[in-house]
Amino acid sequence: MRTTLPVIIAFLSGFAMIFLFFLSPEYSSINGVELEPEILSWVTIVGGFTLLLGVVSIVRVNYTAVKRRKEGWGYKVATLVSIFAMAVPAIIPSSMSSLFGTGPGSIYDWLFNNLDAPMMSTMFAMLAFYIASAAFRAFRARTAEATLLLITAVIVMLWRIPMGEIVLSGIHENIPNLINTYIMNGANMAVQRGIIIGAALGAAAMALRIMLGIERTYMGK
Amino acid sequence: MSAGMIIAYILIIIAGGILLYMAFRTGDRRYIYFAVAFYVVFPVLVHLPLPTSISPEARQLYDAVDGLPDSSTVMLTFDYYPSTLAETEPMSRAALHHLFKKDCRVLTMTTIPLGGPSIAERVTREVAEKYGKVYGKDFVNLGYKANYVAVLKGMGSSIETIYPTDNSGTPLSEIPMMKDIKNYEGIDFIIAVADNAIIDYWISIVNSQYGVPVGTGVTAVMAPRYFAYIGAGQMTGMLGGMKGAAEYELLVNEAGTATKGMTAQSLVHLFIIVSVAVGNVIHFMERRGRRRRIGV
């Protein structure tokens, strides 16, 4: 029963969504309630409840590390303080004070705009540094394929910047257009389509296996 | 080119050369990081303008929006996190300039809970102010609603069911602009600016199932994936990364942060190309040296 019930639920949920996909919109509602968005909002509600699991997990792991004074426990203290500093004022209803809740002018909003957002941007900006070091280290013309990849990458990198356009147009004015036509809209598009079709088929096959209970490895079976 | 600019470029080349030499000599990747930081910061301090050309995809989006009758209704989405603001916000700004210049009515929304609604509010109001546009009459911010698939599908039947109120809690029924915008039939064009795979849903749900033309603005790393949709006619134009944003800024004649960022992007790209080239030359020289030693 421990695996039978989840498999049945998985099958019914999947089958219901497929069935609704083929049903005319006029017939896919009961008493004015559209079934498809309704089912999808159940997913959101269930997801909301599981957030508690996440909070319990993060607090337990970090609290244990602090209690045992594990290496780097200072960072764990910062994590715990940040969790409660963001969560507590956001949970208190804004009717008590405009500092609470998540609206404009609240503590949550201030922390988000002045701490969270710049930190997110900083992490994303680090990509530029990592791309540079990965390219510097890994882009070697070891084989014919790697050479082709290298040349294409250099051409596309040049094509995407004004300075590169000046260089490429200097060789021949049509080169930027040729890159767009043959590399981006030609080779790139064909490869992307191939990968997308293959991955979509793989995902559909996996979904079918999950729905029919053939694939249960994600449940630990 | 002025004497100052020539000196600036000479400085750029010397600094890059030294850092690259140190990186190869020591094998320490932090020299590369330092070079990237230098090339990003330097053009901020010293103004070095560069000419930008227009890609066919950006031109297609511009032409599609420009071809809309005046006073059309356009939905502009802010489906991005604060982390990608540098690439995406200039796209939204340029699009708003274009739309307000054409007197289009603008409906904004987001599928991103963290920051999405406040970015949409801030950017739209700032641009609207310049054109004297009035909230509720010329533009409306629907804000955020959870579960994007349900939101995108649901707006096909009724926007009011999904968004009973706008971002600030005013019922849609009390907003004049929303009187004749009930679902996608009231929307002439959608510009989806995003930093995530939500674009696939705007295409597969909104364009394919409801027939609304969708143009997009995406981050540079996402752009190659979406050429396939343009080729298939499911996407009407695309802005790819900061370059795409700069192209749109140029088209609407509103130079902004993307146009300024082009110099930094050019320098970093060129530095990467040079370091890859130098790395390969050294790699070949080492390989040849090894072969000689073992007598191949």
Next chain:
Amino acid sequence: MRLTITAIVTALVILTAVFAFAQDAPAETSDGNIFRVDRINALVFMLIFSIVILTYTRWARQGKELFLRKISGLDQLEEAVGRATEMGRPVLFIPGINEIDEIETLAGLSILGRVARVTARYDTPLLVPVRYPMVLAAGQEVVEQAYIEEGRPDAYNKDIVRYVAGEQFAFTATVNGMMVRQRPATNIYMGAFYAESLLLAETGNAAGSIQIAGTAQPAQLPFFIAACDYTLMGEELYAASAYLSREPLLLGGLKGQDWMKVLIIAAIALGIALSTFNSGEWFLALFRNV
């Protein structure tokens, strides 16, 4: 099989009931069709797909030999875990950064089950940071089951799978911190990854870890290829659980998938030929609105 039939029958009964209620819908808005006729092509495609997959699954169960090409990244999994064991350092596994409703995440969890068995067998520490609570619950279940099946329930600890942050870059920063401080010998990335792919893989590379990645996100593949030792591309990720388990039921699905690909290639070739001679309109119409 009995389970499948029971599930199908139950579904049909429930959906018939739902359908009966739905008949109360206002008739004046209906164009007379209960089902969407414009999606009939999708239905046909889905039926062909299901039949092909199920037929191959059936053949596989009857013992028919099915050839599977070599996937280096998966062959190296056990060896990579073995390396961590020898070095006495942990294995880091990330099942992507998407929700549990993404098939890529489920594929990642399937592979996690296999990896957890090996870590349980060799008593190697395993770290599984996740971004969503639902993935946390599923991941804990998968790892616990693997430890039980390997006869090591005592070695299982609930904190092997841990929730670290819901925000993409906060998650990345935490995992990068784990890589730098705990220095895992092996990093395995299997699932949906976005902008953080290179941030993770490059940090792992700098920390000297062996790295195996797998994703169906085409935009992230170049980054993983540049910074990881082995990379599974696209559908290889979905094939992983079948490949690793060699279970005939799962292998059959893979074979069916290949045949569907052959069908699609044939359709593309036919479409190109017909369009070239300006007579492909009827053929194109078959694929509209899917």
